[in-house]
Amino acid sequence: MGRKVCVMGLGYIGLPTASVLASNGFEVLGVDVSQHIVDTVNHGDIHIEEPGLHTVVQAAIQSGNLRAALEPEIADVFLLAVPTPLTREKQADMTYVRRAAESIVPYLKRGNLVILESTSPPGTCRELLKPILEASGLSIGEDIYLAYCPERVLPGKILKELITNDRIIGGYDVVSAERARSLYETFVEGELFLTDATTAETVKLLENTFRDVNIALANEAALLCERLGVDFWEVARFANRHPRVNVHQAGPGVGGHCISVDPWFLVEADPEAAQLIRLARERNDAMPEHVAETVQALLKDVEQPRIAALGLAYKGNVDDIRESPALRVVELLRARGVDVAAYDPHVQGASPMQRDFADCVCGADLLLVLTDHDEYRALNPRFVAEQVRTKRLYDTRNILDRAAWKEAGFAVYVLGARLP
């Protein structure tokens, strides 16, 4: 296999993958539809926040092994890492995958390997990609090779997990899988497992569904505990002392581009069979509403309350607001006429509610923790107590030290624990 790789899509997966391949000696062309992203990367800069990424991209650009462009070129391997969002009807929107595949067709030549990494419905390689790629006149399995190799990296730890995670390699046929293995084994330290493409597509969906269903169970248990008058966090902590129990964290909901989306692809594949999966999705999607209602209940004695929302990103220490439950809570409250100011040190100017910290908490009647950023854990309750109007705290992530905040005069409420 030759050493030139064309990575289609320079987002959260494509850019780290392109730069890791480049730092392993491949000649990499990163392709994106956005001129801004192409320019940013060519300057050795990045358009997303991810620990360590800037350094790797900068080094890859300086070495000359990585370039970015709007159009693909002839290469040995084409790696598709474009988004697969959800339509309004909760179905996989394959527009970007289709477009990326179509755009490489004119550049395909004998011996090429095409890899899809984007999370996709079962059957995508066989039913969607095969006919598009074979429009080149080249036949898959004979002239060119096709594999589905799902990315499994955790935002916030992408560069480490790209190298250390095991990978599932689903070939259109055995030769395709072997070809893909020879690419991944150059930089992956985890184990590589070979299977067929449709199995690999399903594996990826099951992984994220497993997490979604478990989070839904935690969220349901938290609601139950609120009604029972016990503390979910204590219940979960003790339950997790059982050798085979791993209760997940309850919270304001599930966001991000993956876990809140992917289970729907299984529901779409077989709505009748995927009952629990759908229910879990609905349970998690209902959490922002529960948080908004609780906030209003906590403030019913305050006239024209002002809320300081801590967090807009979908989870701690990332800048991503896609499908963010924190953003949803803020929007729900604002739609009801509640005055909400938000502070998120990771999200730059992404929202009109965004303020700096002092501005956000000044005169607030409720401090509402929505995202588990480290910066919030480090807050000094005594300092914050001097800024707010009413010393009230609602922590939907259970990240703040309850005793310290109580000591500073705050009435402390935690999602999953007894509420007034």
Ligand code: SAJ
């Ligand atoms: N969350 C909870 N409770 C928990 C864990 C997470 O409420 O116990 C929330 C988070 O706050 C966030 C959402 O769920 O809003 C998802 O966060 P996450 O950290 O679980 O996952 P993602 O979406 O950042 O990344 C997931 C990972 N998948 C799994 O862990 C099975 C990652 O490995 C995948 O590569 C990624 O999806 C993807 O791209 O598919």
